[in-house]
Amino acid sequence: MSGKTIPNRFFAAVVGASFLFLASPSFAAASSLVWGNVEGGDPVRIEILDGGTYVVPLNTPAPAFIDSPFAFFDFTGTLYRIDDSGGTPVREEIATINCLGCTPESTLEWSSAGQYELDLPLFEPASQNFNDTLKRWLARVFFAEIAHAQIDPIETIHFTIEEAAAACANPCLSSIFFIPGFQASRLYQGNVISENQVWEPNSLQSDVQKLYLDENGASINPTYTKADAAIDSVGPFFSRTDIYRTFLEQLGSLVANDTIAGFGVFPYDWRVSVDDIVENGTIYNDGTHYPAAELESLAAGSMTGKVTIVAHSNGGLVAKALMRKLEAEGNAGLVDKIIFVGTPQLGTPKAIASLLHGDFQNIPGWAGFLVSKANARALGENMPGAFGLLPSPEYFARVADPVVDLSAAPALRAGAGLSLPTVDSAAELAKFLTGAGGRAQPAFDKIEIPSVLSSTLLSNATALHNDLDTWTPPAGVEVFQIAGWGLDTPKNVVYTEKRQAFCITASCSSATTTHHVVKMTEDGDQTVVSASAAVEDTFPVYYLNLISYKAETRHDVRHAYLTEAKPFQDLLLQLISTTTSPILPAHISNTRPQSTSAEKRLRLRVLSPVSLDAYDNLGNHTGMAPNPTPGSDLLYKEEDIFNSYYEEFGEGKYLGLPEGTYTINLKGLAQGTFTFEITPVTGGIEGTTTSYIDIPVSVLTTGTTTIDASGQLGSLALDQNGDGVADTIITSPTQATDPLTYAKLIKTSIAGMDMGxxxxxxxxxxxxxxxxxxxxxxxxxxxxxxxxxxxxxxxxxxxxxxxxxxxxxxxxxxxxxxxxxxxxxxxxxxxxxxxxxxxxxxxxxxxxxxxxxx
Amino acid sequence: MSPKLKRYLFHFAQNFALVVIAGMAAWGVARPTYDFFYCTYVGPVLDSYACQGLSHDFGYEILGWMIMLYSFFVPLFLAALGSSARYRWIAVALSPMPLLIVVGLITGADPTIVGFGFFLGIMVLIGLGLGRFARKTLGKMPSLEAMKKYF
CATH class of the missing domain: 1.10.132 (Topoisomerase I; Chain A, domain 4)
Structure with a gap:
């Protein structure tokens, strides 16, 4: 073999191989855009082909080049984003990309998701693909004559970019945006030099008066909050109650251990309407803060580019209004999950008693030193935020129980322009609250007479609920509802009226007096009934059994600090994570817990002035008893009957008994009349009430009746002169309404009176x-x-x-x-x-x- | 320092210390007795919804109970162990209480404040009664000097 033949043979071999190569089907592959880093880099390299959809992290720069069959010479492609927001797609040039091996190398970052197009020069033959170095070298040798000749037409690669999670540690979780509840943000007035914290109040009545709003619902005095004003704990230093303290610590620890990138808390002026907070922001000490802007800022730093909203109580209504705004702005994709915690989504009946009478709002409850009921009511009268907590039309569509009972209050019914005795629709409630029948606004301190609420603020609140109650989450947003369960929660307000005589030394007059009692259900967290906190047919529901939790841990958790419950915090970790656990934390269930009174129970009630005592067959007693402490005249409560309770609320005395046989003793405490009621309760649902109404009583009167195993009330034996012998026996409640029997009762009652x-x-x-x-x-x-x-x-x-x-x-x-x-x-x-x-x-x-x- | 002044200062210190101890006792006793005593026997009389978590209490529920206990311990300790002018000291130490009620009434607190005042009065009377009884009982015990003669 000569020295000349080797190069010739080699050249012939190369040419032959090249033709074989060019003729092979593998050349048919099209051009592509390659973006990302080599294997192991971040973001991972992807090849973008015509018609494909690619998930990439946004705003992350990475190397990019065009891989083409003709990448053996330098050329560039032009990248366009298709903007179709205006209806007609418009190409917007965003970058030029060089070919593989071109100098310099291109770098590209995707600023938004959407449709893209890449224009490339098209060469002939378009179907050939030289995709390794050898092939490219061979092509340079054989096709050098067409190098740099960019020939029309243009080849266009169409593709779609979708946003992906940014690189993060496993698991990759969203940052948390927490919205506190009603009255759970501190409010301030004044300035840096003489700042006055007006909520939570710390001076006698004046702080709450400074929070008053005008009739349009605008604050009379300039008021602001602060970034750190979500109430962590309240009370004197020796007895503080945690509101959000441990929950905020939990969020802090999630950040500290890199589970989430960050969390944000949005305190707000809870006096104003939730849509007002979202649209107009809330005033902080350093300017106006908008929840949407805060959320967007939090999302930018989140591992996923998204945020999980955790909203407690009224914060849930703010969250819904916020989602409406984000959706309108096209930013709903910034939220991946919403967790409602004890949110009164459809309102709650407790708000009725609070707005009309100042109930539950006085501080402290025993005297109202800081906030009296009268001041609390005056504050609420013009507070749009409080109006938003009233039961909404959707509440009445889902809950059959009336929220107001006026059966025994005909004058109030007339004052509300109502024909029916109970209020079980939004229209009726509006009539009652606004006194549509001409009820006059009571004097400031007459808190037992229901206030007359602003029809404008009420209709605004109704319109708001009509919008929020129909909100459905956009695609990609998961919603969870957590409801506290098991604590006595107001479910309706029952009014009674009585023509009452007022006698002083030598003269008498009479007037109609109004009284109200708030009836409770165990189906709630002491503020929000679970029908409102857990709207079952919409999103997944989790019930937190506060009774069983307290029984096990002695940790007394209520609506105001549901987030402090350990089971809630454990559940939160599950809900924010990317994987779901089939095992729920203790005391949490997906179904409504079984009523503690699944068995038949009896609720007994007397309205003063009589004492109420129950004895079972074994002689066990439930009721008030003589105090065993010598010299003490403080009342002593005895609850010896198993699973029984005794309570005194206002004018009423209440006794709860399990099913069984009992003797009930009533003892007169003063001159007057009393009403005795017994209601069977099965599985938490009240049955028909049996009542003895307006029975005459004096301090000498004693009454005895029995309850049999079926819960039936026996005859009521009344000894009215205190001689130990029954003077009157009323065989049934209906007999007590017989005039003749009633006249006899009065007669025997007089016989027992100590008079001239x-x-x-x-x-x-x-x-x-x-x-x-x-x-x-x-x-x-x-x-x-x-x-x-x-x-x-x-x-x-x-x-x-x-x-x-x-x-x-x-x-x-x-x-x-x-x-x-x-x-x-x-x-x-x-x-x-x-x-x-x-x-x-x-x-x-x-x-x-x-x-x-x- | 004259003996009279010295004696006066001693009496002052003794009574002052008893008032401080009464305050500390009220603080210490309030928490453990709050749930089972206040919430059962006292709170419900003043507020139908006491201790139920329906109202904001902001920790002031227990403060109310603490004030009541202070009104009990002050007369108890001073009547039992106080030095001269002990009843005047009781009056001075408890003077903020009626003031509290009066200010509350003037500023427009709830009418239940009267009931609170009533409870305070009961506590004072019980404390006073027990204190006087304790003083008499202690007075009947042999003095330390007398005991030293025997032991």
């Missing part, structure tokens, strides 16, 4: 006469009706009413003459005391009603 002998004789005789007339009335009514009786009974009824009127005059006259007089050096017994007169006049009023109804 002559007056007592006269009164007994007068009521005996009335009793006789009523008996006659009964007799005539029972006779066969030949048409004449109707006229006769009508006249007799008139006579009875007239007689009762005369008795009323007699009582008032006797009271006027009752001033104690010295006669023959002896102090004479009063003819009648003001208390006795009051009680008798009330009984007369009831008897009149019963005769008229008959």
């Amino acid at each position: 002998a002559k007056t007592k004789r006269q009164l007994i005789a007068k009521f005996a006469n009335v009793g006789y007339m009523i008996a006659k009335l009964d007799k005539w009514e029972n006779e066969d009706d030949d048409g004449k009786e109707t006229n006769k009974t009508g006249k007799l009824t008139e006579r009875i009413i007239k007689k009762l009127g005369k008795i009323e005059q007699y009582i008032k006259k006797q009271l006027a003459k009752s001033a104690p007089k010295l006669k023959q050096n002896k102090v004479q017994l009063e003819r009648i005391t003001p208390a006795q007169a009051e009680a008798l006049l009330d009984m007369l009023s009831t008897l009149k009603k019963l005769v008229i109804i008959k």
